[in-house]
Every structure is written in C-alpha cells, then in structure tokens.
Amino acid sequence: MSSTITVKTRLPGPKSLQLLAEREKYVPRGISTPTPLFFEKAKGAVLTDVDGNQFIDLAGGFGVMNAGHCPDEVIAAVREQLDRYIHLSFNIAMYEPYVRLAEKLAAITPGQFAKKTMFANSGAEAVENAVKIARKYTGRTGIVALECAFHGRTLMTMTLTSEVKPYKYGFGPLAPEVYKIPSAYCYRCYFGLAYPACEMRCVTNLERFFTVECAADQVAAIIAEPVQGEGGFIVPPPEYLPGLQQICRQHGILLIIDEVQSGFGRTGKMFACEHFGLEPDLITMAKSLAAGFPLSAVTGRSEVMDAPAPGEIGGTYGGNPLSCVASLQVLDLFEREQLLERANRIGEVIRQKFLILQEQYPEIGDVRGLGAMVGIELVKDRQTKAPATELTSRLLKECYERGVIAIRAGLYGNVLRFLAPLVITDDQLAQALEIMEEALKTAVAGQ
Numbered sequence: 001m002s003s004t005i006t007v008k009t010r011l012p013g014p015k016s017l018q019l020l021a022e023r024e025k026y027v028p029r030g031i032s033t034p035t036p037l038f039f040e041k042a043k044g045a046v047l048t049d050v051d052g053n054q055f056i057d058l059a060g061g062f063g064v065m066n067a068g069h070c071p072d073e074v075i076a077a078v079r080e081q082l083d084r085y086i087h088l089s090f091n092i093a094m095y096e097p098y099v100r101l102a103e104k105l106a107a108i109t110p111g112q113f114a115k116k117t118m119f120a121n122s123g124a125e126a127v128e129n130a131v132k133i134a135r136k137y138t139g140r141t142g143i144v145a146l147e148c149a150f151h152g153r154t155l156m157t158m159t160l161t162s163e164v165k166p167y168k169y170g171f172g173p174l175a176p177e178v179y180k181i182p183s184a185y186c187y188r189c190y191f192g193l194a195y196p197a198c199e200m201r202c203v204t205n206l207e208r209f210f211t212v213e214c215a216a217d218q219v220a221a222i223i224a225e226p227v228q229g230e231g232g233f234i235v236p237p238p239e240y241l242p243g244l245q246q247i248c249r250q251h252g253i254l255l256i257i258d259e260v261q262s263g264f265g266r267t268g269k270m271f272a273c274e275h276f277g278l279e280p281d282l283i284t285m286a287k288s289l290a291a292g293f294p295l296s297a298v299t300g301r302s303e304v305m306d307a308p309a310p311g312e313i314g315g316t317y318g319g320n321p322l323s324c325v326a327s328l329q330v331l332d333l334f335e336r337e338q339l340l341e342r343a344n345r346i347g348e349v350i351r352q353k354f355l356i357l358q359e360q361y362p363e364i365g366d367v368r369g370l371g372a373m374v375g376i377e378l379v380k381d382r383q384t385k386a387p388a389t390e391l392t393s394r395l396l397k398e399c400y401e402r403g404v405i406a407i408r409a410g411l412y413g414n415v416l417r418f419l420a421p422l423v424i425t426d427d428q429l430a431q432a433l434e435i436m437e438e439a440l441k442t443a444v445a446g447q
C-alpha cells in the first residue's frame with residue numbers, strides 16, 4: 001500500500017503559519033477552524049496544503065464532498081456553463097438547469113406523489129424556507145424540533161438548534177413559537193430508559209407535550225434530522241421517525257425531514273429517511289447536493305410547496321446556474337460510481353475497526369451509525385458516560401499531525417464523526433484508520 005500522506009514540514013508549515021497570522025488580523029475569531037492549516041488543492045479524498053503536505057480527508061468540507069473533491073465531470077459542466085452565463089436570477093430570467101434539477105429531485109426523493117422544489121444557497125436557508133412554507137400551508141405557527149438537533153445559524157435555525165453553546169448563547173432573543181421534544185438518543189436516553197423496554201417513550205410522550213406545551217392543532221410542523229449530525233451522529237431506533245410521522249398525519253402536522261447532512265448517499269441510501277420508510281411532506285437538502293457549489297433545496301408535496309403566493313419565497317441567488325449544473329452531474333455520478341454501495345462498504349470498514357478498538361479502549365463508549373455516517377462517542381468512564389471532550393481534542397490533533405483531517409460532533413464535543421468523501425479508496429481508508437488507531441493510542445497515553 002503506497003502512502004497517500006506526505007507530511008514534510010512541521011505542522012502548521014511556514015506558509016500556513018504566515019497565513020494564520022494574517023487570518024488572525026482580518027478574520028473574526030467567531031469563525032473557528034480547529035485545524036490550523038491552509039490548503040491549495042483538493043481531489044477525491046486528498047487535500048494538499050500550501051506547504052505541499054498531503055492529507056487524507058475524513059471531513060469532506062463538513063459533509064459536502066460525498067462525490068469527492070473536484071469530480072472531473074462537475075468541473076467540465078461548470079466550465080461549459082461559465083461560457084454561457086453565471087447569474088440571471090431565476091426570479092427575473094429563467095434557465096433550464098433550475099427546472100431540470102427540480103424534476104430530478106422530484107424523482108429521487110421518497111414519496112409517490114407530485115412534488116415541487118425551490119432552491120436557496122445554504123442549509124439554514126432551506127430550513128428557513130421549509131418553516132415559512134409549512135406555516136403558510138397549515139395556517140399554524142408552532143414548530144417542533146428535537147433535542148440534539150442542528151439546523152443552522154440564522155435566527156430561526158439557531159432557535160431550532162439544540163446545542164446552547166456555541167450556537168445560541170448570547171444571541172437572543174430567539175424566534176418565538178419553537179418547541180423542543182426529546183430525540184431518540186438511546187446512549188443517553190432523556191427518560192433514563194433502555195430500548196426496547198422503553199416502549200418508545202420519546203414518541204408516546206408527544207401526547208403529553210400537546211397537553212402541556214402546545215396544542216397539536218397549533219403545530220405547523222415537526223422538523224427532524226433522520227440521523228442527527230452535529231448533535232453526535234445519533235441514529236434513532238427504527239420506530240422513532242415512523243412514530244413521529246404517524247402522529248403528524250393524525251393531527252395535520254407537516255413532517256419536515258432535514259437531510260442537509262445525512263442526504264446524498266452518506267448513510268448508504270440517497271436519503272437517510274428511506275431507511276425508516278418515511279414520506280416527508282418537506283425535505284431540506286444542501287451540502288453534498290452540489291459538490292461544494294452553494295446550493296440548497298426544499299422539495300415537498302406540490303400542494304404544500306404552492307402554499308406561498310408568487311413573490312413570497314425566493315431570493316437573488318437561489319438556484320445559481322453553476323450550482324444547478326454541478327448538482328445534475330453529482331446526481332449522475334452517484335449512479336455511475338455506485339456511491340451508495342460504496343458508503344455501506346466504507347461504513348462497515350470503519351465500524352469493524354472501531355468495534356475491535358472498543359475492546360481495547362474503555363474510552364470508546366459507543367460505536368454507531370448508518371452507512372458511512374459513523375460516530376464514535378468517547379467517554380471518561382463507561383459507567384458514568386462522562387464525555388471525554390479533551391481526549392477527543394487531543395485525538396483530532398494527533399490525527400492531523402499525522403496527515404488525517406478528522407472532525408468531531410456531539411453536544412459535548414466528544415464524538416468522532418466520519419464524513420469522508422465516498423470516493424475514498426480502500427487503501428486511503430485503511431491508512432487513515434491505521435493513523436487514527438496510532439493517534440488514539442497516543443492521545444489516551446497522554447491523559
């Protein structure tokens with residue numbers, strides 16, 4: 001196995017150090033980057049920094065690069081598009097790629113019913129629009145979100161988000177009419193119960209919620225990530241989301257499924273909600289939808305999507321032509337390169353590795369995931385489950401110093417999360433996992 005990784009300078013290298021000093025001067029600290037490196041090239045699952053060091057990427061620009069960095073087909077399509085036009089604004093002068101992509105998303109999203117799609121630029125913007133559309137359609141105001149959820153950083157989406165620090169602390173007042181219910185985080189069950197003896201208290205408790213928090217007929221939508229991403233790669237038991245869907249249907253509440261992080265093959269299916277047999281009324285998408293070109297989407301039942309009158313939704317840049325043609329190529333790539341099968345294979349390899357390591361390291365509290373959306377929760381003690389947040393920081397540092405870019409998640413910052421491009425080769429994955437093992441050994445020894 002020839003090594004993909006080349007670390008030939010101290011890290012950060014001299015050019016990164018120089019840029020870091022300038023960054024400190026001109027970029028606010030609120031924009032945080034745990035890895036102190038600047039990059040100049042990316043291809044597939046490999047990143048090259050400005051000092052010529054080469055890294056294996058297990059973060060994929062926060063889950064944006066499922067189809068790999070800079071796929072040739074995407075670059076070619078965008079180049080061709082650049083020669084035609086860059087921006088017209090679909091609200092002024094229409095163009096075909098917008099409609100073609102909406103047609104494609106109607107076909108590949110779950111649900112055998114007529115669907116329509118609107119495009120925006122970021123995940124948060126998609127969620128904002130889904131909330132607006134749900135309120136308009138139902139004539140209700142209440143929005144129910146889950147604990148451990150992450151939906152973005154705008155006013156509405158940070159309100160929907162669960163983690164207080166750093167996402168909402170000091171940014172109030174938050175948006176009104178947003179309610180939280182427990183998510184199915186079985187490793188740290190809200191009710192202190194164990195699955196399946198719990199009989200899904202987190203679902204049945206909703207009836208109580210409608211009595212004590214917000215009447216069901218005041219709730220426009222429940223929004224849920226099918227696998228909670230930022231919250232710690234939390235996979236609910238099979239009954240959880242179908243249970244929520246059933247309650248939604250019973251009360252005329254819309255189900256919004258946020259696939260911003262879990263979508264586009266990450267879990268081994270195009271959309272994670274397919275694992276649970278869901279047919280959401282609205283789906284929000286972004287990240288790997290367009291291989292790094294800013295694009296997000298809300299796809300939903302046609303009658304719901306048509307609730308806002310002309311002019312009530314939209315935006316200057318939504319559905320930029322370059323992003324739309326990139327996305328059409330990405331969706332083709334998924335079929336041609338069989339990336340869904342690849343996601344399952346990657347997930348299996350990671351899980352097997354960490355299940356073996358879990359036998360040696362009591363610090364590995366939980367190994368969980370769906371497809372290649374795998375999370376490893378690190379704890380100080382398996383009994384108390386006290387989060388091993390500092391150990392996770394050390395582990396990530398040991399990783400990048402050895403040439404592997406990895407990131408964390410979780411309410412306590414103690415979950416190692418895998419968002420590697422799905423085009424990562426078997427060799428690259430094996431190298432990255434070997435390095436992670438070494439890094440874990442060193443990080444644990446240094447405690």
Ligand SMILES: Cc1ncc(COP(=O)(O)O)c(C=O)c1O
Pocket residue numbers: 062121122123124125127150151152153225229230258259260261262286287
């Ligand atoms: C599930 C989910 N929803 C929404 C967002 C917000 O997306 P963006 O950062 O593009 O606004 C994210 C970002 O990580 C996410 O994971």
